[in-house]
Amino acid sequence: MLRSQIRSLSQIHLQPILCTFRRRHIHTARILCQSATVTDSLDLAADSNRLPMSRIDTIRDTLLPDDTISQTSFHKSNSSNDQDNNKSRRMRTNSHHDNVLGFGDLRQQVYKEILDPEESRGVLSTDLPALNRILKGHRPGELTIVTGPTGGGKTTVMSQLSLDYCKSGVPTLWGSFEILNQRLAKKMLYQFASKDLSQYPTELDKWADEFDKLPLYFLKFFSSTAINTVLDACQHAVDQYGVQHIVLDNLQFMLSQQGNSSLDRWELQDRAIHELRSFATTQNVHISLVVHPRKDPGEQMDINSVFGSAKVTQEADNVIILQKEGLGGMQYIDIKKNRYDGTTGVIPYIFERETLKIRSCTEEEMNKVSSRSSHSSSQSSTTRYSSKSFKSGRSF
Ligand SMILES: Nc1ncnc2c1ncn2[C@@H]1O[C@H](COP(=O)(O)OP(=O)(O)OP(=O)(O)O)[C@@H](O)[C@H]1O
Structure with missing residues (x-):
């Protein structure tokens, strides 16, 4: 059940975690969760209504015990009461402002630009x-x-x-x-x-x-x-x-x-x-x-x-x-x-x-232009433009 829920998140950086799950290396998955920004991913999944909040919380609590959340938290806790801080962090990330983004919000688009440049080229x-x-x-x-x-x-x-x-x-x-x-x-x-x-x-x-x-x-x-x-x-x-x-x-x-x-x-x-x-x-x-x-x-x-x-x-x-x-x-x-x-x-x-x-x-046409331009530049002080500079797309 847990595996299928996590698989459905389909966030790129969750893939290594899913992989280790598939091999039943739960401990490794947990370690990966600590290093990946899995909390952002879970927040994204919650925001896009891909999974109900209660299920997200189950996954989060299983993979990311409270002490782990405080380690991965961008805002490190200063208080001795870790549990309260973790709760308040969750509240902060779940009630985000429309005009304030974290890298987690941009991550998928950035990945797309890096991994699929053809797509983002237009x-x-x-x-x-x-x-x-x-x-x-x-x-x-x-x-x-x-x-x-x-x-x-x-x-x-x-x-x-x-x-x-x-x-x-x-x-x-x-x-x-x-x-x-x-x-x-x-x-x-x-x-x-x-x-x-x-x-x-x-x-x-x-x-x-x-x-x-x-x-x-x-x-x-x-x-x-x-x-x-x-x-x-x-x-x-x-x-x-x-x-x-x-x-x-x-x-x-x-x-x-x-x-x-x-x-x-x-x-x-x-x-x-x-x-x-x-x-x-x-x-x-x-x-x-x-x-x-x-x-x-x-x-x-x-x-x-x-x-x-x-x-x-x-x-x-x-x-x-x-x-x-x-x-x-x-x-x-x-x-x-x-x-x-x-x-x-x-x-x-x-x-x-x-x-x-x-x-x-x-x-051929460019070479003609090039030879015309070199001819005229030998007669005047005009800048010389080679067919190479046309072809390379360099600016005049
Ligand atoms: N590179 C070109 N060389 C010669 N004639 C052209 C060229 N491009 C367009 N024309 C012709 O010149 C005329 C004007 O072209 P066009 O309307 O595209 O120019 P424009 O820069 O938009 O004009 P305007 O400054 O009036 O907005 C048209 O009849 C068009 O067929």
């Missing part, structure tokens, strides 16, 4: 494998800021990437505040079919039927919309459709005509960023937010080029800049911030008008 991009090398996938609970020059392909790239993740089963909600939903959906449909469907009218129904099966939703809003109204609709989509990725394109259009002075507008933007950040965290959804740059720069942009206060990029987990033209006229995705593991880097790409999609450059 959904991988099929269209742009180079992105996976840097960002390590698309994860829930994150805020990604995407910026780039006017007409530089922000909507196009976000449309393609969101479709890519959506095809891999990530329910997606699009908030297009700048272009009409039908225009966006047309672009996505072309990207989905990988062709200009106006040239293939007989195939339209076939592709539209397939496209319709995707877990893809659109917000009806257009241009100026209050952040609370937007988040209200997002909450509905999360609750009803299990949406895990929200794309908002773009922040300036969403907040346009709100606030009277430029100071008001910056405050509004900061507040919106704060709301979006906390929505992503509390609802465990990934929010991709397109933000225009401060001004249209003629040269390469950096993290300070994002419009608004520093809060925008501080709150973000990832900052992605679509650089219009690097050396040799090559466009590239520039990952400037990656809170997951800190890897930053660049991905040179080519835009294909037929499919409205981007693709990573081939080695």
